[in-house]
Amino acid sequence: EAGVAQSPRYKIIEKRQSVAFWCNPISGHATLYWYQQILGQGPKLLIQFQNNGVVDDSQLPKDRFSAERLKGVDSTLKIQPAKLEDSAVYLCASSPRDRGPKNIQYFGAGTRLSVL
């Protein structure tokens, strides 16, 4: 079974530029998550999708971040414009369960973003 795919693996941009990340979850997984992990910290949930609907985006900085999940499969996360503090690893995860307590999450390799 293929894992969670993410691209690109690395991205370097200048502040105020825009950037987009792509995620393809494990086949059949209904729930998809985007996390931001700053060096030395645990992953912080940015947005959670159930199929193609948003169930939690309370920590997404909506003035600059946007995300979509078309047709309930692939997802993209966009930052526009980027700030220095956006430098982090962006992790995508998927889960086979719907919203529920036993939602084991499987992570992709992540995209390391450096904003200069």
Next chain:
Amino acid sequence: QKEVEQNSGPLSVPEGAIASLNCTYSDRGSQSFFWYRQYSGKSPELIMFIYSNGDKEDGRFTAQLNKASQYVSLLIRDSQPSDSATYLCAATTGGFKTIFGAGTRLFVKA
């Protein structure tokens, strides 16, 4: 603000010893608890999950949950240098949101 707290470490143990990692959570409604291992520069991978009070064993790993004390722990027996990594504790709250701790760095000395 619902939180998951971990000692950042580093926790250093000799090869073959038992490593004990601890975690507390603030949301009493949390239902599920997870331990993920994260090697430097890699993504988190699931080690253990536990839903009920008590102990759960899987090979060299034992997860312990005490909901009354809001405490979760992970024991690693016969620690190996390959166990050196950051261990993330996560809790799924009553609202089905997963919150991660900052992680504990473990170093196993050969």
